[in-house]
Amino acid sequence: xxxxxxxxxxxxxxxxxxxxxxxxxxxxxxxxxxxxxxxxxxxxxxxxxxxxxxxxxxxxxxxxxxxxxxxxxxxxxxxxxxxxxxxxxxxxxxxxxxxxxxxxxxxxxxxxxxxxxxxxxxxxxxxxxxxxxxxxxxxxxxxxxxxxxxxxxxxxxxxxxxxxxxxxxxxxxxxxxxxxxxxxxxxxxxxxxxxxxxxxxxxxxxxxxxxxxxxxxxxxxxxxxxxxxxxxxxxxxxxxxxxxxxxxxxxxxxxxxxxxxxxxxxxxxxxxxxxxxxxxxxxxxxxxxxxxxxxxxxxxxxxxxxxxxxxxxxxxxxxxxxxxxxxxxxxxxxxxxxxxxxxxxxxxxxxxxxxxxxxxxxxxxxxxxxxxxxxxxxxxxxxxxxxxxxxxxxxxxxxxxxxxxxxxxxxxxxxxxxxxxxxxxxxxxxxxxxxxxxxxxxxxxxxxxxxxxxxxxxxxxxxxxxxxxxxxxxxxxxxxx
Numbered sequence: 001x002x003x004x005x006x007x008x009x010x011x012x013x014x015x016x017x018x019x020x021x022x023x024x025x026x027x028x029x030x031x032x033x034x035x036x037x038x039x040x041x042x043x044x045x046x047x048x049x050x051x052x053x054x055x056x057x058x059x060x061x062x063x064x065x066x067x068x069x070x071x072x073x074x075x076x077x078x079x080x081x082x083x084x085x086x087x088x089x090x091x092x093x094x095x096x097x098x099x100x101x102x103x104x105x106x107x108x109x110x111x112x113x114x115x116x117x118x119x120x121x122x123x124x125x126x127x128x129x130x131x132x133x134x135x136x137x138x139x140x141x142x143x144x145x146x147x148x149x150x151x152x153x154x155x156x157x158x159x160x161x162x163x164x165x166x167x168x169x170x171x172x173x174x175x176x177x178x179x180x181x182x183x184x185x186x187x188x189x190x191x192x193x194x195x196x197x198x199x200x201x202x203x204x205x206x207x208x209x210x211x212x213x214x215x216x217x218x219x220x221x222x223x224x225x226x227x228x229x230x231x232x233x234x235x236x237x238x239x240x241x242x243x244x245x246x247x248x249x250x251x252x253x254x255x256x257x258x259x260x261x262x263x264x265x266x267x268x269x270x271x272x273x274x275x276x277x278x279x280x281x282x283x284x285x286x287x288x289x290x291x292x293x294x295x296x297x298x299x300x301x302x303x304x305x306x307x308x309x310x311x312x313x314x315x316x317x318x319x320x321x322x323x324x325x326x327x328x329x330x331x332x333x334x335x336x337x338x339x340x341x342x343x344x345x346x347x348x349x350x351x352x353x354x355x356x357x358x359x360x361x362x363x364x365x366x367x368x369x370x371x372x373x374x375x376x377x378x379x380x381x382x383x384x385x386x387x388x389x390x391x392x393x394x395x396x397x398x399x400x401x402x403x404x405x406x407x408x409x410x411x412x413x414x415x416x417x418x419x420x421x422x423x424x425x426x427x428x429x430x431x432x433x434x435x436x437x438x439x440x441x442x443x444x445x446x447x448x449x450x451x452x453x454x455x456x457x458x459x460x461x462x463x464x465x466x467x468x469x470x471x472x473x474x475x476x477x478x479x480x481x
Contacts, residue, residue, distance in 0.1 A: 014026070016046070024075060025076070027124040028123070030043050031123070032085070057114075059200055063230075071107070085123060137153070138153070173418075191365075192368045211238070219371030220246045221293065229301060231369075243319040267429065268402075290373075324351065327348060380398070389412035404419065
């Protein structure tokens with residue numbers, strides 16, 4: 001295997017695995033730090049991302065969909081309001097600042113915010129290797145037995161093991177993001193999708209023919225409601241069925257006091273709280289983020305359903321207090337043309353149970369979309385050999401310090417940081433944009449603070465007597481060894 005980025009002696013200060021908004025924010029923080037300090041104090045950072053280019057929830061960049069957080073919670077502003085990588089500076093560069101202000105909204109469209117993210121990613125393109133996966137992590141043991149460096153084995157996303165290469169780093173930052181979650185026993189197929197791939201799958205559909213399509217959407221959250229509205233707008237949709245176990249869509253609590261759960265200060269409060277209080281806060285404020293919908297969208301869907309009751313035909317069907325008990329899909333390699341079949345294949349049979357009555361009925365659908373959310377990727381698999389020195393709580397969760405650094409034991413002194421799967425220690429904002437900018441700054445500060453101090457050098461007092469300069473932990477001017 002080859003070493004990169006340079007000679008065998010090269011070591012980077014930070015290697016980030018994954019390049020979504022979290023590690024992108026860290027890359028921007030590193031870039032801005034390096035622009036302020038002399039060359040000797042700069043951070044050497046590299047990032048790897050298995051996607052071929054930057055992309056964030058591309059499958060849900062729906063027309064008319066807006067962000068659920070203020071544009072001020074971009075990748076930099078809450079860390080440094082003067083940063084040139086702010087959303088406002090992006091708008092100025094695009095010639096849209098005045099127009100955005102006149103729009104009188106704190107919440108940009110999802111399409112426009114994604115364009116901002118791409119604009120930021122282009123600014124730090126030189127730090128990122130796209131189309132690259134981290135496949136293994138190995139400790140590097142020094143002559144004194146200390147492990148203050150880590151080797152990370154990288155491979156092209158489509159490459160073979162023979163094409164592996166290695167980057168040596170003093171700090172590893174894992175930001176591997178979320179993965180779409182499907183209920184047990186459900187497998188994606190040509191007619192069964194997760195909403196994360198909605199737009200690309202819709203683009204692949206053949207013409208519907210004379211019999212338009214029936215869509216079923218499973219889920220009660222924002223993505224499920226947005227998917228339902230989007231499919232209802234499609235000309236090929238004869239019916240859209242929304243199925244969820246709540247009686248109706250529940251509104252997201254974005255009131256001012258509740259929103260303080262996403263403030264940077266709330267992370268301090270949550271981290272310091274007992275386990276019992278942590279769980280209480282998560283339970284109390286789940287309705288700020290989980291399985292809830294923007295009230296305006298709820299009102300719009302209700303308006304559509306009611307209007308169809310008045311004028312017909314009934315195209316939107318909301319099945320509350322219901323659950324999908326089974327989904328029977330035809331062979332995905334077989335196209336059908338029998339009775340009830342769509343132009344591009346046979347129906348999927350969705351069995352629905354009404355929870356209040358126990359009644360069962362079946363919906364014959366052409367496409368089933370699961371809007372059932374995401375789960376954090378367990379970082380344990382990537383920790384490899386160094387996982388033995390990472391401490392865990394009694395429930396098996398990794399112990400994470402306030403600076404997002406894993407709590408490790410000797411001989412491991414290299415830094416391992418988590419961005420994302422820290423809700424159990426840092427609160428409900430861990431996988432959201434709200435504290436991304438601040439978290440990136442805190443991780444960078446931690447890396448700087450843990451840098452190996454300069455060697456003790458004799459210096460002279462005014463008296464002329466020699467003295468020793470001790471370690472300067474946390475001094476941004478300390479030179480990386």
